[in-house]
Amino acid sequence: MTMRLTPLALSVVTVCAWGLVLGVLSGRAELAVVVLPLLLGLLRIGRTVAAREWSLARALSAPRVFEGERVTVTVTVSADGPVPLLELFEPLPPTLRLVSGHNRGLFTLGPGRSVEWRYEVECVRRGRVNLGTVHARFWDRAGLEAGETSVRLPGQLRIYPRPLPLRRLPGPRRMQAFVGNYVAPSLGEGLEPGDIRAFVPGDRVRHVNWRASLRFRQLFVTQYHQERNADVVLMLDTLAEAGAAPATTLDASIRAAAALVTGYLARKDRVGLIEYCGPFRWVRPSSGRAHHERLFEALLRADVMFSYVTQDVALVPRRVLPPQALVIAISPLIDPRFERALVDLAARGFDLVVLSPSPIPVVRRAMRPSARADLACRLWALERRARADALHRLGITIVDWDPAESLEAALGGLTPSRRRGVVR
Amino acid sequence: MARRLAAVLTVVLVGSPLLIASSTAVLALGAAAMLLCFLGILAATPVLVGGMVLALGEYTLALWLAGGPPRLAGAVLFGVVLVLLLETADFGRLAHRATLGPGLLAAQIRSWAVFAAFAGVGALVASTGANVTSAAVRLPWAPAVAAAGAAVALVGVALALSYRRLPPRA
Numbered sequence: 001m002t003m004r005l006t007p008l009a010l011s012v013v014t015v016c017a018w019g020l021v022l023g024v025l026s027g028r029a030e031l032a033v034v035v036l037p038l039l040l041g042l043l044r045i046g047r048t049v050a051a052r053e054w055s056l057a058r059a060l061s062a063p064r065v066f067e068g069e070r071v072t073v074t075v076t077v078s079a080d081g082p083v084p085l086l087e088l089f090e091p092l093p094p095t096l097r098l099v100s101g102h103n104r105g106l107f108t109l110g111p112g113r114s115v116e117w118r119y120e121v122e123c124v125r126r127g128r129v130n131l132g133t134v135h136a137r138f139w140d141r142a143g144l145e146a147g148e149t150s151v152r153l154p155g156q157l158r159i160y161p162r163p164l165p166l167r168r169l170p171g172p173r174r175m176q177a178f179v180g181n182y183v184a185p186s187l188g189e190g191l192e193p194g195d196i197r198a199f200v201p202g203d204r205v206r207h208v209n210w211r212a213s214l215r216f217r218q219l220f221v222t223q224y225h226q227e228r229n230a231d232v233v234l235m236l237d238t239l240a241e242a243g244a245a246p247a248t249t250l251d252a253s254i255r256a257a258a259a260l261v262t263g264y265l266a267r268k269d270r271v272g273l274i275e276y277c278g279p280f281r282w283v284r285p286s287s288g289r290a291h292h293e294r295l296f297e298a299l300l301r302a303d304v305m306f307s308y309v310t311q312d313v314a315l316v317p318r319r320v321l322p323p324q325a326l327v328i329a330i331s332p333l334i335d336p337r338f339e340r341a342l343v344d345l346a347a348r349g350f351d352l353v354v355l356s357p358s359p360i361p362v363v364r365r366a367m368r369p370s371a372r373a374d375l376a377c378r379l380w381a382l383e384r385r386a387r388a389d390a391l392h393r394l395g396i397t398i399v400d401w402d403p404a405e406s407l408e409a410a411l412g413g414l415t416p417s418r419r420r421g422v423v424r
Numbered sequence: 425m426a427r428r429l430a431a432v433l434t435v436v437l438v439g440s441p442l443l444i445a446s447s448t449a450v451l452a453l454g455a456a457a458m459l460l461c462f463l464g465i466l467a468a469t470p471v472l473v474g475g476m477v478l479a480l481g482e483y484t485l486a487l488w489l490a491g492g493p494p495r496l497a498g499a500v501l502f503g504v505v506l507v508l509l510l511e512t513a514d515f516g517r518l519a520h521r522a523t524l525g526p527g528l529l530a531a532q533i534r535s536w537a538v539f540a541a542f543a544g545v546g547a548l549v550a551s552t553g554a555n556v557t558s559a560a561v562r563l564p565w566a567p568a569v570a571a572a573g574a575a576v577a578l579v580g581v582a583l584a585l586s587y588r589r590l591p592p593r594a
């Protein structure tokens with residue numbers, strides 16, 4: 001670390017010069033005397049040795065958090081030798097907002113001493129945040145000289161998307177073979193009574209329906225609906241986004257995806273994720289806690305990536321997009337490439353629901369209100385409605401969702417209609 | 425804390441010439457200097473330097489109006505206040521919106537106090553020595569010699585500082 005003069009030294013020289021000029025012009029000896037302490041102050045330059053006799057260590061209160069949660073950053077400064085004045089600055093990425101304390105600190109340390117510096121940040125937006133570099137500036141006591149260096153400290157923070165509250169989920173039309181929480185149309189082992197039939201040898205006695213048997217004087221058994229799980233594939237549109245961070249349509253889409261992932265995995269369904277950013281990136285459907293983390297990791301790195309590539313849905317393997325799966329596409333429907341993919345999916349007979357976080361209110365909130373903006377938004381809404389109608393005519397269900405409103409309310413209208421249309 | 429100290433030093437700096445000669449011109453110059461100094465404490469060092477330049481002008485005007493023998497002790501005090509004002513204001517800006525470690529302010533105030541004492545005594549000794557020398561040795565063209573001396577001193581300081589600013593050689 002090399003010590004350099006600060007602008008303060010130049011200021012001292014300027015005042016000195018002006019004092020001497022005034023002294024010569026006025027012929028008063030006092031002004032020469034006034035300058036003397038300033039010149040004596042300059043003699044301190046070069047006396048401070050900027051030795052690297054200090055070290056830093058950083059600790060985070062939690063390495064993995066959700067959006068909106070707070071993290072306390074603790075930096076410990078230890079000194080082997082005397083440190084007159086050490087300024088530390090930790091630049092914060094835009095995904096973090098300072099809540100309490102300061103991300104800049106000034107310290108003085110004696111030999112063998114250490115001091116803890118704490119500040120609290122709020123995690124505004126999802127992502128992997130690397131609190132990597134601490135910038136240090138070493139000052140002399142007078143502030144006439146300073147040396148700068150940077151210290152790389154490991155400290156990665158993972159901010160997962162905040163799942164939106166969601167109690168009711170769109171039910172799948174087709175079930176899979178594994179045990180789950182959906183009452184399947186087929187009869188077998190389960191809890192939900194389905195039908196009554198005459199007893200045949202091999203039926204279990206505990207399934208005998210005694211009330212019906214006494215009434216008809218013949219043994220009857222109760223049959224039950226099987227309880228099955230479903231495959232749910234979330235298809236996320238990362239081709240384009242609208243609005244200002246941290247409230248873009250992609251942010252809303254990812255929060256909705258996080259809520260759906262959490263909800264379906266809690267129901268023991270197998271959940272997969274396909275990110276469509278031109279090419280496809282996917283996570284195969286599976287279930288369990290480890291898979292929950294895998295999906296959240298995938299959501300963490302989901303971002304808009306410009307690409308001229310347009311891959312066909314046919315390229316997605318069957319194990320990633322099983323034929324009986326419920327596909328929930330989450331898209332603001334800005335890029336026509338995603339609409340083409342939706343049409344392709346519908347043509348292949350997938351059980352398809354489109355959740356569309358509307359970009360219009362998101363953009364309006366980021367803009368200054370004006371008559372021109374109103375007109376543009378109205379035209380945009382008309383165009384959007386025309387495109388949605390075209391998709392609807394192809395049998396695709398579209399749920400329009402204003403991200404400022406509840407996701408549950410948006411999906412609430414969808415659930416009963418899908419129940420009525422359950423394929424048996 | 426450092427900014428409050430700088431504000432107090434500004435009041436001392438601007439108020440002391442009024443004790444020498446309390447005229448309207450000195451008062452007006454003092455008011456302008458105080459305004460610039462306060463702005464400089466809050467905003468930037470160049471503004472503060474502008475205020476200090478005005479304060480020096482105010483001091484010169486007060487001395488010129490009052491006349492009489494040289495007031496060396498007052499001049500030393502004025503110089504020490506100038507240095508401390510620059511340093512405290514700079515530190516105040518540095519400490520603004522920053523976490524301050526334990527004992528930092530106390531150590532800084534101690535350092536300023538020690539420097540003020542040393543600088544005050546040093547300047548008094550030097551000025552007394554110069555006074556005695558000037559009484560003993562009468563130089564022809566004294567103002568010209570003083571001007572040349574001042575210029576040489578300034579050039580020397582500037583050269584020394586510019587040498588220190590050079591980047592390190594590989």
